[in-house]
Amino acid sequence: MSLQQKSIMINGKNIINERPQIVVPIISSQEEAILKECEQIVSKKPDLIEWRADFFTDLADVEKVKHIIGELKLIAQEIPIIFTIRSVREGGQEISLDEDGVVRLLISVSRDAKVDFVDFELSNKASNLQKLKEVTDQSGTQLIVSYHNFQQTPPKEFITKTFADMQKAGANLAKLAAMPQSFSDVVTLLQCTEEANQQLDVPIISMSMGDIGVVSRVVGWQFGSVFTFAIGSQSSAPGQVPIEDLRQLIAKAKIS
Ligand SMILES: O=C1C[C@@](O)(C(=O)O)C[C@@H](O)[C@@H]1O
Numbered sequence: 001m002s003l004q005q006k007s008i009m010i011n012g013k014n015i016i017n018e019r020p021q022i023v024v025p026i027i028s029s030q031e032e033a034i035l036k037e038c039e040q041i042v043s044k045k046p047d048l049i050e051w052r053a054d055f056f057t058d059l060a061d062v063e064k065v066k067h068i069i070g071e072l073k074l075i076a077q078e079i080p081i082i083f084t085i086r087s088v089r090e091g092g093q094e095i096s097l098d099e100d101g102v103v104r105l106l107i108s109v110s111r112d113a114k115v116d117f118v119d120f121e122l123s124n125k126a127s128n129l130q131k132l133k134e135v136t137d138q139s140g141t142q143l144i145v146s147y148h149n150f151q152q153t154p155p156k157e158f159i160t161k162t163f164a165d166m167q168k169a170g171a172n173l174a175k176l177a178a179m180p181q182s183f184s185d186v187v188t189l190l191q192c193t194e195e196a197n198q199q200l201d202v203p204i205i206s207m208s209m210g211d212i213g214v215v216s217r218v219v220g221w222q223f224g225s226v227f228t229f230a231i232g233s234q235s236s237a238p239g240q241v242p243i244e245d246l247r248q249l250i251a252k253a254k255i256s
Pocket residue numbers: 025050052084086119146148175177207209229230236237238240
């Protein structure tokens with residue numbers, strides 16, 4: 001399916017339009033710093049904000065988490081928010097919740113805090129993915145199903161199957177981040193992105209991490225990756241570049 005035929009509706013607007021959406025992460029660990037980081041980021045006008053809540057020290061306190069989301073929404077105004085708890089096995093921080101606890105929290109922030117997007121890894125239990133999907137469908141939250149590999153770029157067949165499995169699992173968006181060892185790995189990731197974008201109904205998000213992969217954050221859009229992650233205040237993954245630079249590079253790299 002071409003990008004023109006895909007849509008992700010937020011506040012009545014299709015956010016898949018003529019350019020990639022730039023997402024900026026918040027990675028502070030305490031409430032005050034999180035809100036301050038959000039203010040700094042908002043001044044740089046990203047398209048979306050990701051709260052990487054695995055960095056938050058009080059993650060087990062559901063009410064506190066929901067309260068912070070409310071505060072973030074006030075600061076971010078119309079900028080949509082992605083709520084992400086990245087697992088340690090996929091490059092995230094140590095947290096006090098187990099997988100079932102994470103699902104309960106994601107359900108709660110989707111249902112009660114009405115966050116715009118939640119991110120959940122494909123490697124979680126299929127029953128948990130299904131449980132979360134039922135709730136996000138009801139609450140209108142967009143479900144990003146994701147996979148991260150900080151060591152290497154898996155073979156083409158693996159990447160292709162992973163994107164397809166994400167769609168099967170009920171993803172509204174399918175996201176894959178991998179670490180390249182060479183520029184060929186970056187090309188592999190971009191080719192798989194292009195093919196998955198054509199073959200699947202869901203929008204694709206992909207990135208090659210690290211210095212070698214920087215180019216994928218600029219031109220990934222031309223291959224069908226609808227979001228690209230940039231630094232607003234602090235980086236959440238290797239290879240991210242400051243939002244100001246990324247914006248300029250994307251404008252220069254635009255074909256049409
Ligand atoms: O999945 C992703 C992509 C990412 O790992 C990156 O490489 O930009 C950054 C993470 O914060 C986000 O959740």
